[in-house]
Amino acid sequence: SAAQDKLKADPADADANLAVGRFQAVSRGNWGLALPALARGADKTIKAAAVKDLANPTAVDAQVDVAGAWWAVGEKEPPASAARQAFRARAATWYTAAKPGAVGLTRAMIDKRLAEFAAPAGSVAGGTTNPPAGTPAAAKPGERPRPGRKYDGTVFVSGDDKFELCINGQPVAQSEGNKVVSRPVSLALGDVITARVSNQEYESGFMCAIRLDAGFVLITHHTTWASYRPRDEAKWADPAGITEAVPASVTHDRHLLGRFADAFQADQESLWTGDGKGKVAYLACKVTPECFLDAAHLEPPAARDGTPGALKGTLYANGDDSFILYVNGRRFADGREKLVERPITLLTGDVITVRCQNVQYERGFAAVIKLDNGKVIVTDPRTWAAYTPRDPLAWYLPAGMTNLQPAAAGQDNYLHKHFAESLPVHREPIWAPLANKSTPRVAFLALKVSPAVMTAPGVLKPRDK
Numbered sequence: 001s002a003a004q005d006k007l008k009a010d011p012a013d014a015d016a017n018l019a020v021g022r023f024q025a026v027s028r029g030n031w032g033l034a035l036p037a038l039a040r041g042a043d044k045t046i047k048a049a050a051v052k053d054l055a056n057p058t059a060v061d062a063q064v065d066v067a068g069a070w071w072a073v074g075e076k077e078p079p080a081s082a083a084r085q086a087f088r089a090r091a092a093t094w095y096t097a098a099k100p101g102a103v104g105l106t107r108a109m110i111d112k113r114l115a116e117f118a119a120p121a122g123s124v125a126g127g128t129t130n131p132p133a134g135t136p137a138a139a140k141p142g143e144r145p146r147p148g149r150k151y152d153g154t155v156f157v158s159g160d161d162k163f164e165l166c167i168n169g170q171p172v173a174q175s176e177g178n179k180v181v182s183r184p185v186s187l188a189l190g191d192v193i194t195a196r197v198s199n200q201e202y203e204s205g206f207m208c209a210i211r212l213d214a215g216f217v218l219i220t221h222h223t224t225w226a227s228y229r230p231r232d233e234a235k236w237a238d239p240a241g242i243t244e245a246v247p248a249s250v251t252h253d254r255h256l257l258g259r260f261a262d263a264f265q266a267d268q269e270s271l272w273t274g275d276g277k278g279k280v281a282y283l284a285c286k287v288t289p290e291c292f293l294d295a296a297h298l299e300p301p302a303a304r305d306g307t308p309g310a311l312k313g314t315l316y317a318n319g320d321d322s323f324i325l326y327v328n329g330r331r332f333a334d335g336r337e338k339l340v341e342r343p344i345t346l347l348t349g350d351v352i353t354v355r356c357q358n359v360q361y362e363r364g365f366a367a368v369i370k371l372d373n374g375k376v377i378v379t380d381p382r383t384w385a386a387y388t389p390r391d392p393l394a395w396y397l398p399a400g401m402t403n404l405q406p407a408a409a410g411q412d413n414y415l416h417k418h419f420a421e422s423l424p425v426h427r428e429p430i431w432a433p434l435a436n437k438s439t440p441r442v443a444f445l446a447l448k449v450s451p452a453v454m455t456a457p458g459v460l461k462p463r464d465k
Helices: 002-009 014-028 031-039 044-054 060-075 082-101 104-118 254-261 413-422
Strands: 149-160 162-167 170-174 181-187 192-198 205-212 216-219 226-230 242-247 249-251 270-272 280-286 311-320 322-327 330-336 340-346 351-357 364-371 376-378 385-389 401-406 442-448
Touching (some): 014 031, 060 082, 082 104, 149 170, 149 254, 170 181, 181 205, 254 330, 270 280, 311 351, 351 364, 401 442
Antiparallel strands (some): 149 162, 149 181, 162 170, 162 192, 192 280, 205 216, 249 270, 322 351, 351 442, 385 401
């Protein structure tokens, strides 16, 4: 284009930078290229917003400030225009990043603007205005991933000890102390996410979850992420330089688990090099339809107050070293290193699925559901099953359980001690049969709720105490 030709002759040309930046933002949705150009552009309002955006703030107030700057830019564009929609979309990604930490009036304002942004694009009194031909369409909520769509959202990422994250070779986020970093992102099928993580001592790992506005999540998982060796370490983030790629290995990093417990949990795994060794890990993921998980599984189970046959009670559970528990494919509880206690309401026919991970020594998962009717549901090899998930990413779905077999008895004095101190009801720690050599440190366990699994509280045995 003429603007690009001008930039070749004079990279500082403010008008040309503005034209190129607007084209990349509005017509291409490529904010990685748009932001640097807009920050050098002639429009002072857009320039100020771009400069704030490029600073990648992490404080909630600063993120809201960036979002507000882009919202103001959008307000100056014609109603229902592609430009207004693009700038509001950028504002929405920053509002989404800030929302988990926002409170009071700020949270209310964010909710209002996100709701306004989610209204049908292009709707105006008296008709609609469609974006110009060639504009990449934003994905609709719930729409299955397909080429030609861009997916805006927020990435939550952390590494032990330090990390750098790139998309298609462009920097997105890097370490900021011992915390989870959140940034707005835009993805498309075929994009390549790369990360470089360094560790000095003790536990090592990298965790990442991307929450997309269209209703999906992408997570670090050993089936979709690879460990690789860069052809040129100076250009480690360049997807073209990826060599010797092998599946990443799963680690159990307590530091990362603790950080994400206060940020965003989507069952992301902690990953490292293929052999689990080394002080530096290079990790990569190519964005494919298989990476997209429906975010509905992260929503709590539907309320059942007043439902005929509802069984109210309290769940007590713990796993060595950690566990995640779902009810009918909806995330319900998780824990590590301490007994979890939560009110629960079940119906006959419900299916509870559990993923438990262990690093070393004794292993087991133990639970007691103390029902208000005086009965209990406890972990017991005679009533619980171990299974192999058809889809390792969607392991929690009852419909995807295969190779069901009786759960094995676990051996875990650590769990016995926790229950003996808090809930003196007999239960057995369980695990997957150790014949499963492919994932000896991970157990997938399930229980179908029925009258047969409800019993009177058992008397403590000597080894429980």
